[in-house]
Structure formats: structure tokens, C-alpha cells
Amino acid sequence: MHYVDASDFSKAESVTPTIGVLVHPFEYLEPE
Numbered sequence: 001m002h003y004v005d006a007s008d009f010s011k012a013e014s015v016t017p018t019i020g021v022l023v024h025p026f027e028y029l030e031p032e
Helices: 006-015 017-023
Strands: none
Touching: none
């Protein structure tokens, strides 16, 4: 079975940034 890891999230963000916002919105609301 495949487990979701950080690389999957970064790949998803590169294709559809909206998914990244839904997955971890705080990174976008609080700029580093």
C-alpha cells in the first residue's frame, strides 16, 4: 500500500496549488 508523504504533497501543489491550500492552509496564510 502507498502512504502519502511530503513528496506527494509537493507534486500535488506543483500541479494544482489549490489542493495545497486545502491540505495545509496555514503555510499560505502565514508567510515564512
